[in-house]
Amino acid sequence: MTEHSDAILARMMTLHPKIIDLTLDRVWRLLDALGHPERALPPVIHIAGTNGKGSTQAMIRAGLESAGLRVHAYTSPHLARFHERIRLAGELIDEAYLAEILAECEDANGGTPITYFEITTCAALLAFARVPADYTLLEVGLGGRLDATNVVDRPRLTILTPISLDHQQYLGDTLGQIAAEKAGILKRGVPCIVGPQDPVALEVIEKAAARVGAPLIVHGQHWQVWEEHDRLIYQDERGLLDLPLPNLLGPHQVQNAGAAIAALRELGFDETACEAAVTRAEWPARMQRLRRGPLVDAAGECELWLDGGHNPAGGQAVAETLARMPARRTHLIVGMLNTKDIAGYLRPVAARADSLTAVSIPGEPNTLSAGQTRDAALAAGIHAETAESVLDAVRAIAQRDPGSRILICGSLYLAGQVLRENG
Structure with missing residues (x-):
């Protein structure tokens, strides 16, 4: 065998x-x-x-x-x-x-x-x-x-x-x-x-x-x-x-x-x-709308989106995409690697985010801690907090602001975790 x-x-x-x-x-x-x-x-x-x-x-x-x-x-x-x-x-x-x-x-x-x-x-x-x-x-x-x-x-x-x-x-x-x-x-x-x-x-x-x-x-x-x-x-x-x-x-x-x-x-x-x-192109984790799975269930009435961009140009692309989407309160869930320019990534998205919940990326030795990501978000002028996991963050946002848009972003590694967890 x-x-x-x-x-x-x-x-x-x-x-x-x-x-x-x-x-x-x-x-x-x-x-x-x-x-x-x-x-x-x-x-x-x-x-x-x-x-x-x-x-x-x-x-x-x-x-x-x-x-x-x-x-x-x-x-x-x-x-x-x-x-x-x-x-x-x-x-x-x-x-x-x-x-x-x-x-x-x-x-x-x-x-x-x-x-x-x-x-x-x-x-x-x-x-x-x-x-x-x-x-x-x-x-x-x-x-x-x-x-x-x-x-x-x-x-x-x-x-x-x-x-x-x-x-x-x-x-x-x-x-x-x-x-x-x-x-x-x-x-x-x-x-x-x-x-x-x-x-x-x-x-x-x-x-x-x-x-x-x-x-x-x-x-x-x-x-x-x-x-x-x-x-x-x-x-x-x-x-x-x-x-x-x-x-x-x-x-x-x-x-x-x-x-x-x-x-x-x-x-x-x-x-x-x-x-x-x-x-006809298919490419997951590029401003992908998640439509089924446990995370979508946890999101309730909220729209749930996923993006794997992770550098300043990726942040710019996310900001421009959000600017063109129908107006809706938008909450980010962000996990990033410590090898990336987090300030450069967050700067363009700051104007598009009503809040940011920081998470660390499970099983990833180079992850930024949730606290480090939260501090970077606060420095970029975004209202920010931390959560233990993506699921916890989704639940908290859905409870606080039903019907809003949730975007999980900041890393392809985080996007991979989300796709695995969400089946």
């Missing part, structure tokens, strides 16, 4: 003292031992950026699948269970196959140091190489240049979503340094779709592209996207598309949809695929 994937994954966590240690040496060593699966992938679309990677990937997948194509997709982190990271030809990897692939990678690695993300990325590439599909969507884990996904010599397409400050301890203190790391996915002769960028980041990307010889398809130069009369309007040299607004909520999803459409157009797909990209 095959060992359960959870047991193998737990051992993989112990193979390297650090969670993150950016270099490609260990990945190349293991891929070599596995017979170089990265050379046998269906055409690869490689996506880096600070915000919007997952949503953009989900939209591209929806567009490709609407055209009847089979699509592999790799994403991280997972929310409820590891299997979400590896989608094989449209379906989440099943337990038996995941356990088999992980065991094979563990054996090939032979106990030598390798990070959890590196060895599990190799496992995903091995699965993708063995299952037939038409495209492979690879989402960068962290940065780009030294990320474990950056092992494909010649992807079909690369994409850079908006770049902002995040993970400075690994990628550099300035926007220019971070952009240089992200631009490390550019490859000679491979077109790159560039989403809206700060001028500093765009300059770095343009220099990197000139150096490696990668043609750029840049927002504001080669394509535009905007909202007009509750429609999404996209324009490039091929013409104009008039489409429904994205089914993923929030003004920032218009930009993500633009990058997805630019990618589909570059690949030669028609308006039908572009429309499916914006109307």
Whole structure:
């Protein structure tokens, strides 16, 4: 009987003292031992950026699948269970196959140091190489240049979503340094779709592209996207598309949809695929309305929402989305990691929140305590208190202000906990 994937994954966590240690040496060593699966992938679309990677990937997948194509997709982190990271030809990897692939990678690695993300990325590439599909969507884990996904010599397409400050301890203190790391996915002769960028980041990307010889398809130069009369309007040299607004909520999803459409157009797909990209994408914990489960029951007459954004740009996206929703008293339940810029996250949402209840993230060693999050909220001018758990916080708000809106936010790890608890 095959060992359960959870047991193998737990051992993989112990193979390297650090969670993150950016270099490609260990990945190349293991891929070599596995017979170089990265050379046998269906055409690869490689996506880096600070915000919007997952949503953009989900939209591209929806567009490709609407055209009847089979699509592999790799994403991280997972929310409820590891299997979400590896989608094989449209379906989440099943337990038996995941356990088999992980065991094979563990054996090939032979106990030598390798990070959890590196060895599990190799496992995903091995699965993708063995299952037939038409495209492979690879989402960068962290940065780009030294990320474990950056092992494909010649992807079909690369994409850079908006770049902002995040993970400075690994990628550099300035926007220019971070952009240089992200631009490390550019490859000679491979077109790159560039989403809206700060001028500093765009300059770095343009220099990197000139150096490696990668043609750029840049927002504001080669394509535009905007909202007009509750429609999404996209324009490039091929013409104009008039489409429904994205089914993923929030003004920032218009930009993500633009990058997805630019990618589909570059690949030669028609308006039908572009429309499916914006109307059929599924991406949990991005301003997701929870409609059933114990937390929804506890919320009573309150609306319950969930969002996993966790950096200043994520806070801005939440604030802009709330501003466009029907007016309703809004209470935040927030848990964050101590590696994030909590003041930067809370600053934009402060004007949209009637109160904030702080929680710590269960089982997460890097969580901020509820007290630290409450203090940061008070400093941002938000009426704040703490609760022992998300469930306690939901119950208290529902009792105090029935019919209001409750938004659980601040961390993908917290969002994952909520989705697990809520079934």
